[in-house]
Amino acid sequence: xxxxxxxxxxxxxxxxxxxxxxxxxxxxxxxxxxxxxxxxxxxxxxxxxxxxxxxxxxxxxxxxxxxxxxxxxxxxxxxxxxxxxxxxxxxxxxxxxxxxxxxxxxxxxxxxxxxxxxxxxxxxxxxxxxxxxxxxxxxxxxxxxxx
Amino acid sequence: xxxxxxxxxxxxxxxxxxxxxxxxxxxxxxxxxxxxxxxxxxxxxxxxxxxxxxxxxxxxxxxxxxxxxxxxxxxxxxxxxxxxxxxxxxxxxxxxxxxxxxxxxxxxxxxxxxxxxxxxxxxxxxxxxxxxxxxxxxxxxxxxxxxxxxxxxxxxxxxxxxxxxxxxxxxxxxxxxxxxxxxxxxxxxxxxxxxxxxxxxxxxxxxxxxxxxxxxxxxxxxxxxxxxxxxxxxxxxxxxxxxxxxxxxxxxxxxxxxxxxxxxxxxxxxxxxxxxxxxxxxxxxxxxxxxxxxxxxxxxxxxxxxxxxxxxxxxxxxxxxxx
Amino acid sequence: xxxxxxxxxxxxxxxxxxxxxxxxxxxxxxxxxxxxxxxxxxxxxxxxxxxxxxxxxxxxxxxxxxxxxxxxxxxxxxxxxxxxxxxxxxxxxxxxxxxxxxxxxxxxxxxxxxxxxxxxxxxxxxxxxxxxxxxxxxxxxxxxxxxxxxxxxxxxxxxxxxxxxxxxxxxxxxxxxxxxxxxxxxxxxxxxxxxxxxxxxxxxxxxxxxxxxxxxxxxxxxxxxxxxxxxxxxxxxxxxxxxxxxxxxxxxxxxxxxxxxxxxxxxxxxxxxxxxxxxxxxxxxxxxxxxxxxxxxxxxxxxxxxxxxxxxxxxxxxxxxxxxxxxxxxxxxxxxxxxxxxxxxxxxxxxxxxxxxxxxxxxxxxxxxxxxxxxxxxxxxxxxxxxxxxxxxxxxxxxx
Numbered sequence: 001x002x003x004x005x006x007x008x009x010x011x012x013x014x015x016x017x018x019x020x021x022x023x024x025x026x027x028x029x030x031x032x033x034x035x036x037x038x039x040x041x042x043x044x045x046x047x048x049x050x051x052x053x054x055x056x057x058x059x060x061x062x063x064x065x066x067x068x069x070x071x072x073x074x075x076x077x078x079x080x081x082x083x084x085x086x087x088x089x090x091x092x093x094x095x096x097x098x099x100x101x102x103x104x105x106x107x108x109x110x111x112x113x114x115x116x117x118x119x120x121x122x123x124x125x126x127x128x129x130x131x132x133x134x135x136x137x138x139x140x141x142x143x144x145x146x147x
Numbered sequence: 148x149x150x151x152x153x154x155x156x157x158x159x160x161x162x163x164x165x166x167x168x169x170x171x172x173x174x175x176x177x178x179x180x181x182x183x184x185x186x187x188x189x190x191x192x193x194x195x196x197x198x199x200x201x202x203x204x205x206x207x208x209x210x211x212x213x214x215x216x217x218x219x220x221x222x223x224x225x226x227x228x229x230x231x232x233x234x235x236x237x238x239x240x241x242x243x244x245x246x247x248x249x250x251x252x253x254x255x256x257x258x259x260x261x262x263x264x265x266x267x268x269x270x271x272x273x274x275x276x277x278x279x280x281x282x283x284x285x286x287x288x289x290x291x292x293x294x295x296x297x298x299x300x301x302x303x304x305x306x307x308x309x310x311x312x313x314x315x316x317x318x319x320x321x322x323x324x325x326x327x328x329x330x331x332x333x334x335x336x337x338x339x340x341x342x343x344x345x346x347x348x349x350x351x352x353x354x355x356x357x358x359x360x361x362x363x364x365x366x367x368x369x370x371x372x373x374x375x376x377x378x379x380x381x382x383x384x385x386x387x388x389x390x391x392x393x394x395x396x397x398x399x400x401x402x403x404x405x406x407x408x409x410x411x412x413x414x415x416x417x418x419x420x421x422x423x424x425x426x427x428x429x430x431x432x433x434x435x436x437x438x439x440x441x442x443x444x445x446x447x448x449x450x451x452x453x454x455x456x457x458x459x460x461x462x463x464x465x466x467x468x469x470x
Numbered sequence: 471x472x473x474x475x476x477x478x479x480x481x482x483x484x485x486x487x488x489x490x491x492x493x494x495x496x497x498x499x500x501x502x503x504x505x506x507x508x509x510x511x512x513x514x515x516x517x518x519x520x521x522x523x524x525x526x527x528x529x530x531x532x533x534x535x536x537x538x539x540x541x542x543x544x545x546x547x548x549x550x551x552x553x554x555x556x557x558x559x560x561x562x563x564x565x566x567x568x569x570x571x572x573x574x575x576x577x578x579x580x581x582x583x584x585x586x587x588x589x590x591x592x593x594x595x596x597x598x599x600x601x602x603x604x605x606x607x608x609x610x611x612x613x614x615x616x617x618x619x620x621x622x623x624x625x626x627x628x629x630x631x632x633x634x635x636x637x638x639x640x641x642x643x644x645x646x647x648x649x650x651x652x653x654x655x656x657x658x659x660x661x662x663x664x665x666x667x668x669x670x671x672x673x674x675x676x677x678x679x680x681x682x683x684x685x686x687x688x689x690x691x692x693x694x695x696x697x698x699x700x701x702x703x704x705x706x707x708x709x710x711x712x713x714x715x716x717x718x719x720x721x722x723x724x725x726x727x728x729x730x731x732x733x734x735x736x737x738x739x740x741x742x743x744x745x746x747x748x749x750x751x752x753x754x755x756x757x758x759x760x761x762x763x764x765x766x767x768x769x770x771x772x773x774x775x776x777x778x779x780x781x782x783x784x785x786x787x788x789x790x791x792x793x794x795x796x797x798x799x800x801x802x803x804x805x806x807x808x809x810x811x812x813x814x815x816x817x818x819x820x821x822x823x824x825x826x827x828x829x830x831x832x833x834x835x836x837x838x839x840x841x842x843x844x845x846x847x848x849x850x851x852x853x854x855x856x857x858x859x860x861x862x863x864x865x866x867x868x869x870x
Contacts, residue, residue: 005658006434009650010184010591018188019598031605033627035612056524084527084618089626100612185594285475289497289810356588357660366811368482435660437588439811440497442663 035085036101037078042120044097047072051087051098060087070122078106078114093125157240166239170388171201176422177391177429184433201388205381213377220281227281228375228382231274235389238267242396243322244406244417259319264397265306268352271390272298275354275361275371278383282374290370293440294361297351300447301358305348307455308341311462312401325405335404337465341458342402344451346424349394350431351443353387357435358443395424472500475810479508483586483814486824490817494810502805504798510828517788522548522622522757525785529775530616532790533826535578537616538571539768540775540790540826545620546701547764547777551757552622560624560749561702566740567610567619569733573644574603575769576726576733579821580651583723586814587664592654599647606640609633624750629741637741645734652727665720669804669816672717681800682793683771684729685820688714688721695767706743709736719819756783768793770821792826 021028030036038060047070052060059080065071083100091098108114156162175190175198182189190197215224240255241264272294279291313319315334316327328335351358362370375383399406399420406413406420438446472495479487487508493501513532517525530541542564549555556564577600584592604614610633611617619625629637655661671681676689686693694711696704712728714721761778771793778787797820804816 003659004434006591006654007430009654010430010433013186014180014183016186018183019186019601020188022188022191031609031612033612034608035618054521054523056520056527082527082531082616083613084616085612085626086523086527086618089621185591186598187594285473289475356590359588360811366483366814433591435589436584436592436658436664438660438663439809441809 030102030104034100034102034104035083036103037083037106038076038081038085038087038098038100039116040074040076040118040120041095041097041099042074042118044093044095044123045072045074045120046093046097046125047122048092050090050092054086054090056084056086057082065119071119072122073117073119075115075117078116079111093123097123161240161242161244163236166236166389166392167385168202170385170392171205172198173392173395173421173425174201174388177425177432180426180429181433184430205385208376208381208384209378211377213379214374216282216284216374218283219374220283223277223281224374225379227274227278228379228386231271231386232382232389234267234270234274235386235393238264239389239393239396241267241321242393242417243325243400244396244413256320256322261309261313261319261321261324261401264321264393265309268390268394268397269298269302271386272352274386278375279361279371282371284373286368286373287371290361290373294354294371296440297354297358297360297443300444301348301351301451304344304447304451304455305352307452307459308345308348309397309401311341311455311458312338314459315462315466317466321400322405325400325407328404329407332404334465335402337461338402338458340454340461342398344454344458345398345402346427346431347451348447349398350428351447353391353394353428355428356432357438359437360440360443391425391428392421395421395428398424477813483817484822484824485582486822488822488824490805490813492805492810492813497809497811499805499808499810499813502802504802506798506824506828508828509825511825514788514790517785519784521783522753522755522785525788526620526622527618529788529790530618532792533823534615535575536571536768536770536773536823536826538567538619539766539773541618541620542568543764543766543768543773543775544777544788545622546766547762547775548622548757549753550762550764551760551777551779552754553758554623554751554753556624556702557748557751558745559628559747560751562740562744563625563627563629563749564620565703566737567607567617567625569737569740570603570607570610571617572733572769573730573737574600574607575821576730577603579726579769579818580655580723582818583665583719583815584661586818587661589658589661592651592661595647596651599644602640602644606637609636621750622753624748626750628749629744634741634744638738641734641738645731648727648730648734652724655723655727662720664815665723666716666718668719668812669808669819670718671800671804675803676717676800679800679803680796681771682796683768683821684722684725685771685797685800687712688725689717690715693772695765695772699765703740707736707739719815722819756781770794770823770826771796790826792823794820794823795827797822798827 047062047064049062052062057080059077059082061075061077063073063075065073085100087098088096088100106114158164178200179189179197190200193199193203215221241260243256275294276291279287279294282288312328313324315338316324318324318327354361362372372380372383396417399417403420403423406416408416472493475492475494477490477492478484479489489505489508491503491505492499493503513528517528520528526541526545529544530537532540577596581593581596581600584590584596607617608614610629611619611627619627671685671689673690676686676691681689681691682693690713692711692713696709697711709732712725712732714724714728716724757779759779759781761776764775764777766773766775773793774791776787776789776791777785780786801817801820804819805813808816
């Protein structure tokens, strides 16, 4: 029966720096593709509603404010959002209109402070001429900001 | 005048207030060493280096709601924490530290006080059992039976190991034992086996890992302390802390040669030697996992008791050789 | 003298609510009764209301520790229904994340076993090293839990050179630390004394009670879906099924540590031999009417999803059989004739993921003991009746 098997490793740790990060006085950096909260680039959005359809938590709401001048309002309910970034994947524009930021300290006492909204005029999708051979994916629609 | 002086001794130093602050300091030291051994930080932000954390825990518990279960035996349930605290503070008064005059005589000292100290340290176990029994909770009952089962294991080796240096020093008085080993420091070495046995047995008495079966958190939800909350729980935790200080003081007196040097130097030696023993106890705590109650009894009778008997034999042989 | 101890629904030994009623005589357990249903969320019904893509995220949230296994099992099934196949690179990345998840789950289990046994230092060390895997997963997928790497037809993100190098470095560190944990778990006398001989389940009993995962493999039953029914990359990757012969909790710990080493080997192979190419193919919106049963080796055992489609963009039926559900009957047998002190260890040894295993709920009438299955609307009506007829305080009938 071996006694004190653990002892050398334990004593070695007395002289090491602790592995704990002293949050909230010191913070770790998040990696490059971290999934924070979603937000919109309003000048690139074509209001196709793909993100609203695909969101698992029904956190995106797009309403039409005016049919004549094509004004839309997008509300993102960050209290319902599950931060999966499916909206970013479903967005068909290049560069993507939906994006994820890197914030993770978004806790709040009131759930209504977490809702964000944008009002914008729909961007005009500019179609590229199709290549001769049929591609499996349709060419991504390029957008330009509405004048 | 003498009455005022006695009251001051009992309440301030070396009585309640001093033991309160020193035991919270020792608990902080224990928690910090335990954390550093596990590569984490321990208490950090309350006071510099987290030193005020145990006091903060005590104050927080005092402020919480005190719930007494309906079927519990109310007088016994409420009185036991105070009773236990009184026992360990009384035991603390017997340590040979508190020199106030140059005659180097501690506050209370009489022949046979080592036996009284050991007896006073056994009483908290009974207090725990009565606390568990009067709670009438299933988990507390199991905790209480485990407390008594463990008592059958470690009590005999502890007594034999602590009494061996007393036999070598030819006296039953703590201050005389300390003085004997201060004069002949080499005679500390034959008592090393007894020191190791006493460390393990004290760990069992204080109900720390690997012997924290009576209040095993993941099995019986707190055992003895399941139904205690608020002030009563605060007093129980203070009682375990002071028991830690008193037991390490006892071990330091008997095995490490006491605290010579008068008032100031003796006090510094007391702090250093008790912290050394608490360091060893924390090391044992971090190193092992909890063992089952039947394994405790078999381990104690198979390994600890024979080693303690061996220690007694060595002491008797050396005593015969010296005379 | 027999009396009943309730372990749960709230208990420090359990991470999730489950009710285990033990009939105890002294310190010896005579019988155990498992009651489920405290964590039922109605996931199978909710899955019928959401489209195929939205369901990926729903199935991922069945459990936190084995989230990728549920998502992969579902996506495997739906890809079969839609008759698409992910490209090689996508499949490699998907199963790389699976193996990384297995590593993180086994390190978590080692820590939990140490904590249940009272060995807190071991718990702190294994969880500190688990942070290496969590950082790798965060770098690959963007989140530490709920990686959301799967999509219908492949994976959503790609790996680049810098990430591959970090993965290999992390695996190296973990391998060294795991060797130390193997040495420690096998040699520390107090820990081995707690684990050895506890929770005995013989080979015949394991096969008869349909135990899965490391619970069965520690009794010598070499059952592993990755070998029995290889899918996608497991044909190419060389690895072995880890078994042990001791049939007790120590055997299960040894099996899990051995699986850690196998996972390091598999991950390294996948990362070094990553083929070039796209990571995803486009998936249609609807699936033809069909039914499929998808199997997958989660860290806890065999995970099965049954999916039925009726030609629309939502599934008609999704049924989840989590591995913990298959291990419950074996747990009851293991608990008999054990000590009370062993309950947390025996229960933790099957690696319970109780929220995975919550499906239908049977109502037991506490007075007469009859069983019935009722609709949710009727349950609600009954609960409202009962709370209306209660007086303020003191008359609450505890359903013990």
